[in-house]
Amino acid sequence: MSIDKDTAARVAKLARIRVEEDALPDLANEFNNILTFIEQLSEVDVDGVEPMTSVTPMALPRRADVVTEGGDAGPVLSNAPDAREGFFAVPKVVE
Amino acid sequence: MLDLTYETPKPKVIAGAKHDWELVIGMEVHAQIATKAKLFSGASTEFGAEPNSNVSFVDAAMPGMLPVVNEFCVEQAVRTGLGLKAQINLTSAFDRKNYFYPDLPQGYQISQLYHPLVGEGEILVDMQPGIARLVRIERIHVEQDAGKSIHDMDPAMSFVDLNRTGVALMEIVSRPDIRGPEEAAAYVTKLRQILRYLGTCDGNMQNGNLRADVNVSICRPGAYEKYQETQDFSHLGTRCEIKNMNSMRFIQAAIDYEARRQIAILEAGGKVDQETRLYDPDKGETRSMRSKEEAHDYRYFPDPDLLPLELEQSWVDNIAATLPELPDAKKARFVKDFGLSEYDASVLTADVDSADYFEKVAEGRDGKMAANWVINELFGRLKKEGHDITSSPVSPEQLSAIIGLIQKGDISGKIAKDLFEIVYSEGGNPEEIVETRGMKQVTDTGAIETAVDEVIAANPAQVEKARANPKLAGWFVGQVMKATGGKANPKAVNEIVAAKLGL
Numbered sequence: 001m002s003i004d005k006d007t008a009a010r011v012a013k014l015a016r017i018r019v020e021e022d023a024l025p026d027l028a029n030e031f032n033n034i035l036t037f038i039e040q041l042s043e044v045d046v047d048g049v050e051p052m053t054s055v056t057p058m059a060l061p062r063r064a065d066v067v068t069e070g071g072d073a074g075p076v077l078s079n080a081p082d083a084r085e086g087f088f089a090v091p092k093v094v095e
Numbered sequence: 096m097l098d099l100t101y102e103t104p105k106p107k108v109i110a111g112a113k114h115d116w117e118l119v120i121g122m123e124v125h126a127q128i129a130t131k132a133k134l135f136s137g138a139s140t141e142f143g144a145e146p147n148s149n150v151s152f153v154d155a156a157m158p159g160m161l162p163v164v165n166e167f168c169v170e171q172a173v174r175t176g177l178g179l180k181a182q183i184n185l186t187s188a189f190d191r192k193n194y195f196y197p198d199l200p201q202g203y204q205i206s207q208l209y210h211p212l213v214g215e216g217e218i219l220v221d222m223q224p225g226i227a228r229l230v231r232i233e234r235i236h237v238e239q240d241a242g243k244s245i246h247d248m249d250p251a252m253s254f255v256d257l258n259r260t261g262v263a264l265m266e267i268v269s270r271p272d273i274r275g276p277e278e279a280a281a282y283v284t285k286l287r288q289i290l291r292y293l294g295t296c297d298g299n300m301q302n303g304n305l306r307a308d309v310n311v312s313i314c315r316p317g318a319y320e321k322y323q324e325t326q327d328f329s330h331l332g333t334r335c336e337i338k339n340m341n342s343m344r345f346i347q348a349a350i351d352y353e354a355r356r357q358i359a360i361l362e363a364g365g366k367v368d369q370e371t372r373l374y375d376p377d378k379g380e381t382r383s384m385r386s387k388e389e390a391h392d393y394r395y396f397p398d399p400d401l402l403p404l405e406l407e408q409s410w411v412d413n414i415a416a417t418l419p420e421l422p423d424a425k426k427a428r429f430v431k432d433f434g435l436s437e438y439d440a441s442v443l444t445a446d447v448d449s450a451d452y453f454e455k456v457a458e459g460r461d462g463k464m465a466a467n468w469v470i471n472e473l474f475g476r477l478k479k480e481g482h483d484i485t486s487s488p489v490s491p492e493q494l495s496a497i498i499g500l501i502q503k504g505d506i507s508g509k510i511a512k513d514l515f516e517i518v519y520s521e522g523g524n525p526e527e528i529v530e531t532r533g534m535k536q537v538t539d540t541g542a543i544e545t546a547v548d549e550v551i552a553a554n555p556a557q558v559e560k561a562r563a564n565p566k567l568a569g570w571f572v573g574q575v576m577k578a579t580g581g582k583a584n585p586k587a588v589n590e591i592v593a594a595k596l597g598l
Contacts (some may be wrong), residue, residue: 060164063137071149076152082252084252086148087147087256088254091568092251092253093445
């Protein structure tokens with residue numbers, strides 16, 4: 001798999017990370033290095049092997065349907081750059 | 096259990112300028128799972144709370160917070176799957192759907208793309224008595240809802256409320272088996288009915304607790320049958336998805352508009368682009384959300400914060416053992432046990448509260464008579480005053496007592512309506528009211544005979560006429576009823592009048 005400049009720009013945009021035009025070729029190159037390294041894994045035959053989701057035998061922890069949190073907008077909003085009348089206030093998002 | 100036979104409805108055909116066209120519709124319904132707490136946090140799901148008060152640090156995506164799944168959400172989704180006769184996947188997994196939006200603080204929605212909790216099921220969609228469409232369910236997966244953005248409170252800012260963020264949803268995905276706007280609305284109605292019977296979603300569309308995305312395509316007559324034979328989608332047209340509708344009326348109007356839009360494009364020699372569209376109820380049209388298409392490349396991947404969800408078959412079996420009687424089965428039973436028409440049974444089983452009410456009324460009473468009273472008198476009266484069955488001023492016990500009085504012959508059907516009015520507006524025990532207000536039907540033949548004698552004695556001319564023309568005996572019956580304040584048993588009066596006139 002080869003990443004070109006346009007793909008690098010697209011990935012950056014999807015991640016909302018600003019990358020200047022002249023930095024894109026290097027970024028694409030870095031992506032390619034990473035992917036080439038990862039692609040070594042495809043040499044391993046994993047036919048019939050279940051994906052490993054945990055290194056120790058663990059079950060997914062579960063909680064009961066009980067309200068244990070919330071009830072106070074104060075701490076939730078305390079890091080917000082702007083909040084009004086209990087809402088987060090963000091630059092206008094227009095559909 | 097279910098032995099109602101049905102015929103398949105005809106698909107809706109729209110005549111274009113050149114050809115006839117048929118519609119093919121698949122739906123994705125988002126149903127909020129009825130729980131107290133959210134899918135992955137302990138914050139409340141209650142509607143209408145102060146902004147951002149039902150928000151935990153998990154929902155706000157504070158660094159280092161980890162999701163822990165609410166087991167009851169899983170149970171409710173499994174219950175829904177069982178109610179739709181679907182396969183339950185004992186192993187499922189959560190994935191991240193990545194996108195940026197202010198009301199999604201995590202930057203991704205936790206959903207289930209690759210391994211949904213529930214697999215294939217079905218819904219029988221009733222159109223009319225004896226006519227129904229079996230719609231296949233492809234899958235149900237569990238996911239987080241997003242928050243709410245408000246754009247009209249400030250000219251320069253959008254306001255964000257995260258109360259809804261992280262609330263559990265079921266996305267119920269159908270196969271493209273729906274063939275017209277009315278069927279689409281009937282599908283949502285039936286699904287909503289089943290969810291409410293199961294208690295897994297309150298079905299409140301106004302609050303957005305049930306909303307539908309509709310996939311619409313059109314094809315020439317005959318093409319759909321080829322698709323059904325082969326399950327090959329190339330027989331069908333290109334589909335457009337209309338997002339996020341929360342009214343049956345809008346769903347129908349949007350489908351109708353969208354089908355006609357696609358017909359116009361194809362008949363003009365154009366090509367339908369597969370895209371996401373939004374229905375504008377004010378203008379009555381759908382429009383493209385192309386901006387969304389470009390921005391959305393979701394880059395799904397398994398959520399590394401969550402292990403696969405493994406269920407025990409015995410746990411699923413326990414849920415199956417506690418499933419309530421569902422609408423189709425209840426309807427079939429009402430037809431069989433109470434002798435109701437399918438139509439009346441449908442009306443009474445439309446929601447579980449009405450069905451429960453009817454069963455209490457009908458206990459020990461004539462089923463058809465009970466159905467008539469509930470549907471015609473009670474529902475009519477409740478509707479007029481904007482009540483629903485749960486806030487009915489007449490309890491099932493009271494209505495049952497009124498019907499009991501009719502069946503015993505204590506009151507006539509006409510007096511029963513007066514009695515119903517009294518009970519509706521004043522309350523009280525129907526038997527006592529009948530006693531204390533002297534509403535009881537006179538079945539004492541002595542008293543009726545006296546009344547008949549008096550009427551005959553006072554109207555010799557009418558007697559002559561009636562003897563010549565027995566049809567006029569009805570006049571005497573009317574007079575006697577009037578004299579007894581409507582309380583005389585009409586059958587007894589008829590007999591006595593006939594006997595006394597020598598007819």
